[in-house]
Amino acid sequence: MRVRRRVRQVPLMLCVMILTSFFQVGQSVWSLSIPHQVYIVGTVSHFCNGMDLTPRQSTWCEENRELMASIRYGANLAVKQCQYQFQYRQWNCSVPERDSNTLFRRITGKGTKEAAFTYAISSAGVVYSIARSCVEGNLSACGCSRERRPKDLKSEFQWGGCGDNIEEGVRFTKQFMIAGEDNKAKETRKQERTLMNLHNNEVGIQVVKEKSNIICKCHGMSGSCNMKTCQRELPEFRVIGDALHMKYDNAVRVKMQMKDALNILNIVKKKRNGEYRRDNGGKLRSTHKKASINTMVYLKDSPDYCFKTHDFPGTQGRICSTDAFVANSCTELCCGRGYRSIQVVTRQRCKCKFHWCCEIRCKECENEETKNMCR
Secondary structure, three states: OOOOOOOOOOOHHHHHHHHHHOOOOOOOHHHHOOOHHHHHHOOOOOOOOOOOOOHHHHHHHHHOHHHHHHHHHHHHHHHHHHHHHOOOOOOOOOOOHHHOOOOOOOOOOOOOHHHHHHHHHHHHHHHHHHHHHHHOOOOOOOOOOOOOOOOOOOOOOEEOOOOOOHHHHHHHHHHHHHHOOOOOOOOHHHHHHHHHHHHHHHHHHHHHHHHOEEEEEEEOHHHOOOEEEEEEEOOOHHHHHHHHHHHHHOOEEEEEEEEOOEEEEEEEOEOOOOOEOEOOOOOEOEEEEEOOOOOOEEOOOOOOOOOOOOOOOOOOOOEEEOOOOOOOEHHHHOOOOOEEEEEEEEEEEEEEEEEOOOEEEEEEEEEEEEEEEEO
């Protein structure tokens, strides 16, 4: 006699209640490891609150909810990469305390090189995240890349596969980033800042495009390569971070000028000694050359990051090296204040051995090392 198992169906309303209990207003999806598609159900009211978005971005957010998890992840990716790139600099991608919970941790109210980098790395991070999410099937709005076959690809190679969807990543990123700027600003300073931000957003996007690669893979029986399929893929995000760091080091100062009824950013003139040329009124003189889209731009010189202020934590307490020729040398990082040395005991696994079968046993060793901290 066949025993029939009875399956109890869970009421739909109960499922919705359980899902809803996991969410708080404005909470990050990514931090909870909840799949993107959950948000399509719409169980969270006022989902876009608490993200420090502009009114236009909030509207865009409500219309594109499923993209926000990817955007948030892209922003977090950008922050981590920024902190890695500047870990040995006086400015180590630190952010004002009041901005520590915002979606994009930017250097607010500044037109400096550091602000330029944060905008560029943020837009790059969002493009990167969305492009990957499309391919991984996390978004209903996009899938694999539909990029046309490159003209220089060998005729015997097949173009296809499921490449990273950079085109859609760029499209959605531009929509979101543009919505974050004040396009109706009347003050010259705000207009200038808007142009700077949009320009550096584009720099980040261009680097993602430039650093993508066409990867070809072999197909055939017994490891033969009877056919090759090629597609475009993104590199590790570290590669993009390295490229943007180089652009940061070569960033140029600009000023806004009008040409053919349009405001543009022109490069500022420099003297041989590195100082900026000014007219009799003290205003910066322009070269009348527009900044290239491959060049990171800024409006103001960077402040002194050595000492703690309302906006920055300073370098006191930072770990440094007594070697004068490394990036985090105490001479550079401590700003002439000197440093103090402390003894630190660390514990780590050591003398590991393999025991049959199948276990690795390790001892715990203590190491005493000297660490130098800026005064």
